[in-house]
Amino acid sequence: MLQKKICMLGAFAVGKTSLVRRYVESIYSDAYHTTVGVKISKKVVQANNSEVNLVLWDLYGEDDFQKMNWKHLQGAFGYLLVADGTRPATLDKALALEQKARAEVGPLPFVFVVNKCDLVNDWQFDAALEAQLVAKKWTILRSSAKTGESVEEAFSQLTGKMLG
Amino acid sequence: MDTFSGPVGCGPHFLPARQIIMADTPATRRALEPAEQASAKGTGPFDELRHLILAPEQEALDRLHQRVADPEARTEDVSSVVAEAIQLRRQQGDDEALSHALAPTIETALRESVRKDPATLADALFPVMGPAIRKSILETLRSFLDSFNEIMDQSFSWQGLKSRFEALRTGRSFTEVVLLHSLVFRVEQVFLIHKKTGLPLGHAIAPSVATQDPSLVSGMLSAIQDFVRDSFHTAEGQGLGRMNVGDLDVWVEQGPYAIIAAVIRGIAPRALRDTLAETLENIHRQYGLQLERFDGNTAPFAAIDGDLARCREFRYKEEPRRKGRGYVWAAAAIVLLLVGGWAGWRWWQDHRWSQLVETLRDQPGLVITSFGREHGRFVIRGLRDRLAADPIQFVKNAGLSIKRGEFHWGAYYALDDAIIQQRAIAQLLPPPGVTFLVEDGVLRPQGSASSTWASDLVRRALLVPGIRAVNLAGLHRNEQTAFDKAKSDIQSLVVTFPIASAALSPSQMAALRAIALRLKSLFASADDLQQPATLEVIGHCDSTGAETTNVFLSQRRADRVVWQLGQLGLPGTRLHAKGAATNEPVRKEDSEENRQYNRSVTFRVTSPGAN
Numbered sequence: 001m002l003q004k005k006i007c008m009l010g011a012f013a014v015g016k017t018s019l020v021r022r023y024v025e026s027i028y029s030d031a032y033h034t035t036v037g038v039k040i041s042k043k044v045v046q047a048n049n050s051e052v053n054l055v056l057w058d059l060y061g062e063d064d065f066q067k068m069n070w071k072h073l074q075g076a077f078g079y080l081l082v083a084d085g086t087r088p089a090t091l092d093k094a095l096a097l098e099q100k101a102r103a104e105v106g107p108l109p110f111v112f113v114v115n116k117c118d119l120v121n122d123w124q125f126d127a128a129l130e131a132q133l134v135a136k137k138w139t140i141l142r143s144s145a146k147t148g149e150s151v152e153e154a155f156s157q158l159t160g161k162m163l164g
Numbered sequence: 165m166d167t168f169s170g171p172v173g174c175g176p177h178f179l180p181a182r183q184i185i186m187a188d189t190p191a192t193r194r195a196l197e198p199a200e201q202a203s204a205k206g207t208g209p210f211d212e213l214r215h216l217i218l219a220p221e222q223e224a225l226d227r228l229h230q231r232v233a234d235p236e237a238r239t240e241d242v243s244s245v246v247a248e249a250i251q252l253r254r255q256q257g258d259d260e261a262l263s264h265a266l267a268p269t270i271e272t273a274l275r276e277s278v279r280k281d282p283a284t285l286a287d288a289l290f291p292v293m294g295p296a297i298r299k300s301i302l303e304t305l306r307s308f309l310d311s312f313n314e315i316m317d318q319s320f321s322w323q324g325l326k327s328r329f330e331a332l333r334t335g336r337s338f339t340e341v342v343l344l345h346s347l348v349f350r351v352e353q354v355f356l357i358h359k360k361t362g363l364p365l366g367h368a369i370a371p372s373v374a375t376q377d378p379s380l381v382s383g384m385l386s387a388i389q390d391f392v393r394d395s396f397h398t399a400e401g402q403g404l405g406r407m408n409v410g411d412l413d414v415w416v417e418q419g420p421y422a423i424i425a426a427v428i429r430g431i432a433p434r435a436l437r438d439t440l441a442e443t444l445e446n447i448h449r450q451y452g453l454q455l456e457r458f459d460g461n462t463a464p465f466a467a468i469d470g471d472l473a474r475c476r477e478f479r480y481k482e483e484p485r486r487k488g489r490g491y492v493w494a495a496a497a498i499v500l501l502l503v504g505g506w507a508g509w510r511w512w513q514d515h516r517w518s519q520l521v522e523t524l525r526d527q528p529g530l531v532i533t534s535f536g537r538e539h540g541r542f543v544i545r546g547l548r549d550r551l552a553a554d555p556i557q558f559v560k561n562a563g564l565s566i567k568r569g570e571f572h573w574g575a576y577y578a579l580d581d582a583i584i585q586q587r588a589i590a591q592l593l594p595p596p597g598v599t600f601l602v603e604d605g606v607l608r609p610q611g612s613a614s615s616t617w618a619s620d621l622v623r624r625a626l627l628v629p630g631i632r633a634v635n636l637a638g639l640h641r642n643e644q645t646a647f648d649k650a651k652s653d654i655q656s657l658v659v660t661f662p663i664a665s666a667a668l669s670p671s672q673m674a675a676l677r678a679i680a681l682r683l684k685s686l687f688a689s690a691d692d693l694q695q696p697a698t699l700e701v702i703g704h705c706d707s708t709g710a711e712t713t714n715v716f717l718s719q720r721r722a723d724r725v726v727w728q729l730g731q732l733g734l735p736g737t738r739l740h741a742k743g744a745a746t747n748e749p750v751r752k753e754d755s756e757e758n759r760q761y762n763r764s765v766t767f768r769v770t771s772p773g774a775n
Contacts, residue, residue, distance in 0.1 A: 002462075027377065057387070
């Protein structure tokens, strides 16, 4: 059995919890985010014709009031970097988090998920930034926790990167 | 409200009413002020018209407004429906919101009530609390009794003996050992968690235990550890050791790369923690490299579940404390040796004292009534005749220490012959030449003594305790002895005559004088002994002459000596002459010398008590 610890990183209220809520197994309530700072969930994905058990550490979204506990990132094999496509500030935050993560635990496989792509009218993820990130070999996915778009794919891609 | 009430006044053009109203309350006055202002602006007939049309409604509105604005009136209104309102709310089935709304108020009210006077609430709760407390105490007592019963059961059983031995061996108290054996606990789950990733490496679970996904639980346990570390600033490397909720315990042992966590229901002994630590150490020893380079692949750790299962199946076993186990054995051996040696020595002492007691029992004049150990000393009680052997001497002879013994004797007269004999000797003081023998209470003096002493002996002897009779057969008087000797001497004498003659030669005459003196003494002794003696003088002849001659000659010879003795002062009445001729030869006539012995006279002393 292959198991991988992965983390959900992203600014406050970008939809990390919503992303995992419907697509993974969890026994813990969202209240753990604010109490312990993390909520553990599990996602089983198929990769290389075998099952991989992804243990998801949904970290508390860092904001002005509470800092993220970077210790939780220790031992992770990869992470989903999540931003809210309708709030440019969260995109910047995501970039900062990626740098911080690199500093904390070194380079790790990750997938950048720009969430809330269903809110087309408010979409502010500009193509210039995207091109810039693609140039840095980032894997970028536009997802929607609401419609389920690209959620499975995000996990699969991350798994692929981790195993690759 | 301003837009509505502003222009509406009671009307400055309706003077009487205004006056009445003005005479009313200040509140009314405030309501009229805008109307006055409107009048000043000169709205005129329109207002009047409106007043005419809307006056009744306006008044009703005013009254309502007044009522709503008045807190007292509003309180009054609400009070009449509040109970029904709550009831209705409950019927509508939405109690929760109401409870939530009321809870803080009720809590505050309760706090306030307790603060003011705790007795009120205590009194109210009393009927509820009493049974609740009683039930709780009962439950506690029941569980205590269960444990106690188990301990009692164990105390008097084979298991109890084992526990006692184990307690001795491990240095724990007996109660602790029994309690450890009677602990009720169950290790429900055991997790082995990779420290860095928080991923589960192994998991053992008890049958029929509902569990959550080990990945999630492991992850969360790791997260909680981080949380505790961060929140309370623990030192680096220290981790969570134990979590406890109700009767559920989570014990965590930390290793460099992995942690082991046991979920326990009930109270587990400390030894379980040792087992967990040992298992974790073994796992680190065995899988050190794999743990360090763990990439999420749990396949290499497949066998670990077995180790965890053993932890889960942990039951308290009598394991001696590891520290100083050797010392414990050595100490136990020494103690055993000492105890054994002491017991052996004690047995040997007891044995020797018992042997001593048996020896003393055989001693006349000693009666042992009891013996045994008292306060470390061997105490012998009994009766002792003053004349009995000294028991102390027996103790010394047996090589025993007198300090370890103690005697308590009561005095008595022993009726053993040996003691009676000693007592007789002590009291009767036998003269030299007399010995005492006591047989079955009969005193038998042996030897010879003076007649005076002997004649008093019987009377005195019967006063000696234990002597019931005296047999004097073995006791000779000194006088008798002398008499017997003199008699024997006399009877061995031979007074010889020439051939065919009854005349005494001068030498024989001299001999006869000496004989006469001895006979006088003999007769006197016989008289003292009250055995009056007589002397028979027997005449003899050799066998050469004719028989008739010989009879005559022997008679003459006897008569001659009797006559001569009479001459020498002996009483004739005690002397008898007898001619024996050749019938009683003194010697066999095988030589001339011996034949001469037959030409003679011999003596025979006769006395009634001679024998």
